[in-house]
Amino acid sequence: MxxxxxxxxxxxxxxxxxxQRWAADPKLYAAEPATCGKPKYYVLxxxxxxxxxxxxxxxxxxxxxxxxxxxxxxxxxxxxHPMGWDAFGLPAENAALKNNTPPRxxxxxxxxxxxxxxxxxxxxxxxxxxxxxxxxxxxxxxQWFFLRMVEKGLAYRKKSKVNWxxxxxxxxxxxxxxxxCCWRHEDTIVEQRDLVQWFFRITAYAQELLDGLDKxxxxxxKVRTMQRNWIGRSEGTEVDFFLAEEIGQGLGTRDQGLExxxxxxxxxRVDTIFGATSVxxxxxxxxxxxxxxxxxxxxxxxxxLLEQQKKAREAGDLGEIEKxxxxxxxxxxxxxxxxxxxxxxxxxxxxxxxxxAIMSVxxxxxxxFEFATKYGLPIVEVIRPVQKTEGAEHLPFVSEEGVLVNSxxxxxxxxxxxxKLLQEVAARSAFGEATVTYRLKDWGVSRQRYWGTPIPMIHxxxxxxxxxxxxxxxxxxxxxxxxxxxxxxxxxxxPAFVNVTCPKCGGPAKRExxxxxxxxxxxxxxxxxxxxxxxxxxxxxxxxxxxxxxxxYIGGVEHAILHLIYSRFWTKVxxxxxxxxxxxxARRLFTQGMVIKDGHxxxxxxxxxxxxxxxxxxxxxxxxxxxSLFAAxxxxxLDWKEDGVAGVSRFLARVWRLTTRYAPVARAGRGESHPxxxxxxKDGAPADQSTGVSLRLLRKLHQTxxxxxxxxxxxxxxxxxxxxxxxxxxxxxxxxxQLAAGEVAPPVVLELLRTLVxxxxxxxxxxxxxxxxxxxxxxxxxxxxxxxxxxxxAREDELEVPVQINGKLVTVVRVAADADAKTLExxxxxxEKVQGRIAGKTVMKVIVVPRKLVNLVVK
RNA sequence: GCGGAAGUGGUGAAAUGGCAAACACACUAGCCUUAGGAGCUAGCGCCCAAAAGGCUUGCGGGUUCAAGUCCCGCCUUCCGCACCA
Numbered sequence: 001m002x003x004x005x006x007x008x009x010x011x012x013x014x015x016x017x018x019x020q021r022w023a024a025d026p027k028l029y030a031a032e033p034a035t036c037g038k039p040k041y042y043v044l045x046x047x048x049x050x051x052x053x054x055x056x057x058x059x060x061x062x063x064x065x066x067x068x069x070x071x072x073x074x075x076x077x078x079x080x081h082p083m084g085w086d087a088f089g090l091p092a093e094n095a096a097l098k099n100n101t102p103p104r105x106x107x108x109x110x111x112x113x114x115x116x117x118x119x120x121x122x123x124x125x126x127x128x129x130x131x132x133x134x135x136x137x138x139x140x141x142x143q144w145f146f147l148r149m150v151e152k153g154l155a156y157r158k159k160s161k162v163n164w165x166x167x168x169x170x171x172x173x174x175x176x177x178x179x180x181c182c183w184r185h186e187d188t189i190v191e192q193r194d195l196v197q198w199f200f201r202i203t204a205y206a207q208e209l210l211d212g213l214d215k216x217x218x219x220x221x222k223v224r225t226m227q228r229n230w231i232g233r234s235e236g237t238e239v240d241f242f243l244a245e246e247i248g249q250g251l252g253t254r255d256q257g258l259e260x261x262x263x264x265x266x267x268x269r270v271d272t273i274f275g276a277t278s279v280x281x282x283x284x285x286x287x288x289x290x291x292x293x294x295x296x297x298x299x300x301x302x303x304x305l306l307e308q309q310k311k312a313r314e315a316g317d318l319g320e321i322e323k324x325x326x327x328x329x330x331x332x333x334x335x336x337x338x339x340x341x342x343x344x345x346x347x348x349x350x351x352x353x354x355x356x357a358i359m360s361v362x363x364x365x366x367x368x369f370e371f372a373t374k375y376g377l378p379i380v381e382v383i384r385p386v387q388k389t390e391g392a393e394h395l396p397f398v399s400e401e402g403v404l405v406n407s408x409x410x411x412x413x414x415x416x417x418x419x420k421l422l423q424e425v426a427a428r429s430a431f432g433e434a435t436v437t438y439r440l441k442d443w444g445v446s447r448q449r450y451w452g453t454p455i456p457m458i459h460x461x462x463x464x465x466x467x468x469x470x471x472x473x474x475x476x477x478x479x480x481x482x483x484x485x486x487x488x489x490x491x492x493x494x495p496a497f498v499n500v501t502c503p504k505c506g507g508p509a510k511r512e513x514x515x516x517x518x519x520x521x522x523x524x525x526x527x528x529x530x531x532x533x534x535x536x537x538x539x540x541x542x543x544x545x546x547x548x549x550x551x552x553y554i555g556g557v558e559h560a561i562l563h564l565i566y567s568r569f570w571t572k573v574x575x576x577x578x579x580x581x582x583x584x585x586a587r588r589l590f591t592q593g594m595v596i597k598d599g600h601x602x603x604x605x606x607x608x609x610x611x612x613x614x615x616x617x618x619x620x621x622x623x624x625x626x627x628s629l630f631a632a633x634x635x636x637x638l639d640w641k642e643d644g645v646a647g648v649s650r651f652l653a654r655v656w657r658l659t660t661r662y663a664p665v666a667r668a669g670r671g672e673s674h675p676x677x678x679x680x681x682k683d684g685a686p687a688d689q690s691t692g693v694s695l696r697l698l699r700k701l702h703q704t705x706x707x708x709x710x711x712x713x714x715x716x717x718x719x720x721x722x723x724x725x726x727x728x729x730x731x732x733x734x735x736x737x738q739l740a741a742g743e744v745a746p747p748v749v750l751e752l753l754r755t756l757v758x759x760x761x762x763x764x765x766x767x768x769x770x771x772x773x774x775x776x777x778x779x780x781x782x783x784x785x786x787x788x789x790x791x792x793x794a795r796e797d798e799l800e801v802p803v804q805i806n807g808k809l810v811t812v813v814r815v816a817a818d819a820d821a822k823t824l825e826x827x828x829x830x831x832e833k834v835q836g837r838i839a840g841k842t843v844m845k846v847i848v849v850p851r852k853l854v855n856l857v858v859k
Numbered sequence: 860g861c862g863g864a865a866g867u868g869g870u871g872a873a874a875u876g877g878c879a880a881a882c883a884c885a886c887u888a889g890c891c892u893u894a895g896g897a898g899c900u901a902g903c904g905c906c907c908a909a910a911a912g913g914c915u916u917g918c919g920g921g922u923u924c925a926a927g928u929c930c931c932g933c934c935u936u937c938c939g940c941a942c943c944a
Contacts, residue, residue: 009899106928222863229862229940236944267944280944289892318918321942348942358944367942439943560939619897630883631871636864637937638872643884646896651883653897720873723882730882802878807925809878847924853877 009653011620019119028780029124031080034546041077042547043069044526044586046555046563047084047131049384051091052110054117056595056628056640057556059612063625064592064634064718065554066123067762071712074761074786080547081124082529084131085111088139088518090168090184092451093490096483103451104479107134117612122622122765124782129532132452133521138528140474141538142520143456147467148577150457153199155445157465162444163354164193170448171197176562178752182449193308198455198514199442202569206231206438209568219590220635223560230561232439236268236422238355239432241279241332244340263287263332263343266354266437269364269400270426271418275382275409276359277372279343280325283309284351287343291328298345301326305347312347321350323371334359335431336422337408346371354437362396369396382406383415434447437646443566445517450483450490452515460502460509469503475511489513522563523570526585544580553586560591590716593637595628602640612642622764623649629718629763644765648722652767655729655760659753659771662739666753667776669746676748676793693738694748697731700754700795704728705787708759718763725759733757750775755787803828804855805837813854828854 022028032038045065048058070083085107092103099106100114111132118125129137149155163172165182176183177190196274202209210231213224240262263279281288283306292299305324312321325346332343348367349358362372362379383402386572400415410418426432446455454475456468468475478497483490491497491513517794522738524538530547531539571585594601597608615624627648632638676698708721732752738744744752754775761781763766772781800812813835815824825848828834838858845857 218901220863225862226939232940232943234943265944269944321940346942348944350943353943355944360944365944367944370942437943557938633872636872641871641884644871647884650897657898717873719871720882723873726882791944800878804877804925807923810877845924847877849877853925855877857924 007766008658011622011649011652011766012617014770015120015122015616015621017191018766018769019122022122022124023119025780026128028782029081029126030128031126032078034543036078037297038076038078040080040547041069041072042080042550043072043527043552044080044082044550044554046527046553046559047086047093047522048114049089050085050087050107050110050114054114054121054612056610056612057440059121059615059624060595060628060634060638061554061556061592062075062118062121062123062591064716065552066625066717066765067629068490068552068554068712069124069763070765070782071786073782074758076785080129080529081126082129082131082426082526082532083118083123083125083127084520084525084529085114085133085239086522086525087111087132087134087517088452088521090170090449090451092134093449093483102479103483104134107451108132114587120616121612121625124765129529131525131528131532133518133525136474136476137533137535138525139453139521141524141528142453142516143468143475144470144538145573146456146516147470149200149573150467152573152577154204154573155198156201157196157198157765159194159196160199160444161192162195162197163190164195165190166814168449171195171446178353195446197444197446198516199444200569202443202566203438203440205569205572206233206440207436208572208844209440209565212568212584216584216589218586220557220589220591223557223589223591226560227565230440230565234268234437234439236266236354236435236437237270237419237432238264238266238545239270239273239359239426240264240335241341241359242335243433244331244333262431263357264355264432265357265359266435267359269361269415269419270409270422270432271400271404271413271415272361272364272382273334273336273359273422274404275361275363275380275411276334276339276341277362277378277380278341278360280346280349280358280360280371281328281343282349282351282356283345283347285349285356288328288345291330291343295329298326298328302345305345308347311625321348323367323374325371325375329502336425342374342377352441353439358511364396364398366396366398366536380406443517443519443569445520446514447517448489448513448760449515450477451480452518453477453520454491454497455512455514455516457512458500458502458509459512460505460507462507463502463504463509463849464503466509468504472503477515489515491515518564519566524574526553526567527574527580538579541579541581545582548580548582549584549587550588552588552590554590554592556594557591564589590635592634593632595640596637597640610642615642615645619645619649620652622652622767626652626722626763630722631719633717633719635716651726651729652764654733655756656767656771658729658733658736659757662749662753663771663774663776665739665742665746666750669748669750670776672745672747674745674747674751686812693735694744697735697744697752698748698793699796700728701752701792701830702789704759705755705792706789706794709786709789722763725756725763728756728759757781758784758787778853799851801828801851802853803831803834804853805834805858807855809832810837817851819850821850824848824850824854828856 033591043065045061070127072079087107092107095101095106096103133139135596146155163177165185165188167173167182167185167188172182174192182188182190210228210233213227216224243261246260265279283302288302292302308321308324325344328343328345330343331340333340360368360371362368362377363381364383381395383397384405385397385402402415404410404413404418423434454477456473456475458468460465460466478494479492481494498510498513500509500511525538527544530543534540567585574580575583597610600606600608602609623645628643630648631644676695692695704724707724710718711721757768757771768781796817798814799817800814802812803810811831813827813831815827825846843856844859847855
């Protein structure tokens, strides 16, 4: 009776016990100093926002990272495996509004709750390096970097149209606008407002960010492609069309690109410029304002176009917009041939791409063709296809495979040659130049919010913009503050914060009241982990040099653009500041799939959320974690099925029973060596047939070691790793009778069980710790070397080799594993079934692949 | 439209060009029992009453002795970007 009770796997008892022991051992998961002599391995999972609750996506992400970290520890690496909190952000303010809790308090208590969840999952983090971005000891370095970027001209202020979310009452970065709506409020349309904002000059690194992608071979192609698209490099030419009449009034400012006599257009196909039959301006173009100032009728029509564009942008289908345009009544002169073309305003021209103006070439551009057809503008052929292929006779012909016609002195040139020559002419005559345009915009970092890093700048009436001196950092976020949803920065309503003396003149001055985008925090946090308590610098450069780049970064693909492009930018800036020597933050990136339930991503609105706490309470952390690795390969979406968790939990129970049952035998085998390894080394054959069970088990064991080791080295199909361990356990359990009868020698039992436990260590750490102790092993399993597969023991003596006739399976023959081609062929031909099939026919050819197959080609 | 990924049993899935469906879930039958969300045994792609046999990796071609895997052309689904000039 008592025995039956003992044979019960009880994670609810085992897991907290080990968690307490681990918490009491700060060295267990701690990285060692660079001098330790071991190779380093930095494995990092993306830090969570402290919402207060882990979700299954987190569990999956951290289970992958933790398995890898544990494996690398066992491989003898010096592993850095840290965790922290992306702790600034709007939800804390919303919670403050709702519950009247200060954002700091709300955030810190959420962190405490999530940390408890992580510990309850048994995740192996070095909490001594924990980073919390909302604490002054962290965000002071955001401010420090900000000042360095101001000094380098990489942070600057400009008045600009910004994306304003009425719901958040703040500005959003371009990256935070999704289909014209706020990324946090999917139904809230983002407005455009004119504000003076701080920007980081990420465009200064556009080319390097693009080029660097080619070298990031350890990053998923998908992420690299997304970043390439986002950067959106496009080579072309800027050309000035001259205004037919000078515009004398209503001028915009220089920086809006307005001149009295010219319109600058951007084109990727300057070779088609002789076919330009109109110039099209964006409704927001400065010149349009000049035209409309004296033309109320035009003004009204332009307002309409603007409205259409805005609506399309808001609806997220700018691509579907019906093209409309109005002629301004003004004309422009093509600088190459003096052709006089009408200037139009069109709703599909974007003000913020290129120059906000295009030349329209309906003969060689689908979109221009459509527009010209609609409005009856002339269509001219200026490129003729080299070969007359089907469909190439009629316009628009958009290929670059052609030669110029109707293009004056340029006739007969190929498109590419013409582009070069036309660019040279433009440059020589000072009406244009070759340019590269990027879709990437500078990073707007100002936020009119409270819960973020204060921007360390001061506005002085006499001295203008003044940096907060380094020795006055951090600029502390005031604690006592009333949060309201009114517009403007909450910090602006705190006189004690706003009113300061100017560091330069000592006179009265006002602080900047905007805070930084929280993506600033996450752009460099992983550097801080290496030296998290440094009070004099963001980090020690030598320590960073040792640990960087990150060996493996793991997180969701939803961060493919924002976080990962900002992080790359930040690394390059720090490199140029002389703080780091690496060009990229992470050598390898892994994006795990989403956790799905009932066909949808888990979400509150779908009501399909599974709570990690609930899973841990019912099945244990080991089962929840192992299931999240077993149910699908890590890069694919995972369909969460509770039955599956239960199944894994039953498997772990089987491991527990099997190991505890034979642990006494195993312990008795300690110190003795079993005979198989040494004897087989000599003649390659087992000495004694009675040892068949032991050999079979050892063979399976060493095959399993080889498989799992290989997977950790790159393929990462942890689902098949777990499956392989299940097969091994099934094999051992299948020999239960022989084990019970003592037919397997104690040293063999020891090797079997000990290795089984080691193999399971990356996946189910609590169970493993318990069984490790049960087997009489001391110390942490993390300090035990990862098992090595013995190829001699893994080798099969005999194989079943399939025999095909004309590629169809007929039978299998059993042969010695090392049988050569001749032997195999003979065995196949001797087989009865084969004999029957080939009787009366001619064997034309025999393909023999030793160990794999025999294929007879028969006629 | 451009780019990325995927399509295999009732389900999640497995398979360096070499026996398709390992491992598990669910299901079915049986056993055991101190009745548990337990354990053990067996079955489980499709066709045929069964066996023998045949068929089967979204569709159509091709390469090869041999294709889920490689090549070409389609279809479908998911994801990202998109009148970007």
